[in-house]
Amino acid sequence: MTIEPQFFEARDGVQLAWREMGPATGPETDDARPLILLHGLFSSAEVNWIKFGTAARIAEAGFRVIMPDLRVHGSSEAPHEPENYPPDVLVHDLQDLIAHLGLGDFDLGGFSLGARTSVRAVVAGMTPRRLILGGMGLAGLAGWQRRGQFFKRVIAEYETAKRGDDTWLSIQFMKTMKIDRVAAALLLDSFTDTSPDMLAALTMPVLLVCGEQDQDNGSAEDLAAALPDARLVTIPGTHMSSVTEPAMGEAIVAFVTA
Template structure:
């Protein structure tokens, strides 16, 4: 089922739902990766279906400027940490007081910053993320800014080519994506001490796109590390991805 909810500023954001209704099943919010969507990260390869079968009420927004959600071109629609503010709006929309939070890549960055800002999920999953992806995001961000500035002109062999092609395949609005990138800041390692709930750091065995998952797990007060097969792009296609989520969230 797909519906909309109002973002922090009232912008219509798409929300995909699977499993029992909130109140009948345990709510779990799943936040997808950069330039992706809930459909690609959570639905297409069966991850949400595994969670729904385990009794979870899956709430899967398309983040602002992604998927079926609004992609405004007004800079006022992109204040600092806008994705955190939209997540807070989703939590308030459902009146959630007891829920779990799962992120992949950009979704993990958003989830970590939301918890630091005061969100209190029972359990947290940071997938496709390493310490440098939080603390050294500014360097990674510049790569994507350069890709967006040259969007449509990048040729095979260029390091940014695959990112350009993925953006095209997803139908992401480059102008909106460029505005969104400007809302994200580095997260100092010392700030991670605020993430006190049980946390799973989950990455593919060939995924170092966002730095070291081992160092991220070591920097968190109550984290465990899990490894599944795959690269940054392929790990979300593995059945093991959903299996690890179910195991952690039902423990």
């Protein structure tokens, strides 16, 4: 299924895209609760949420599913100017989308980079009623520098990596997704760490949903233990494959309809 993007202008003038699925907006559907879902690094709303049916499952449960393409990704612009990448720029973009859509009460979630962006948004003062963190562990929030260095190598080895190298699969995914390497490098430098003490801001119910073979962002169990109101659901798959599993959408629906 392909859903045409809609566009809005971020505070720095960059054109950003989002897609929606679920009940149409308007007075007759005001009871359709908004759920914002953020995709992972080098992916897109279509690949993470639409292609494998996750958004459709949530929409069928009566939700308005709002799925932005993060800057540098999907249908959104990828500027090359460093001033377009201040710290936590993706949080600013999320704030701008929420303001553009006039959302008040909503749920928020994401996978991998989308999960860490969701956490950064809550730390910055955003107050979703419920929070969904996919493919995320404690180290993925507090220890970004190690993970970030890997992705900087992915960009540096874009033309030279050989099959079997640890960067190979990520490079192939970047090529498939047509990611702009200059913009991606700038975006990586905008990411900031979330120390364990900052997690006290996550007072709302939190769903952690993680593949049984996924340790890419550290331990989801450790993250669950660090949060005041978290439940962990383990689904099949690795970091790359878990987001394609029907169990991802099923876990989210069970959480938001409980």
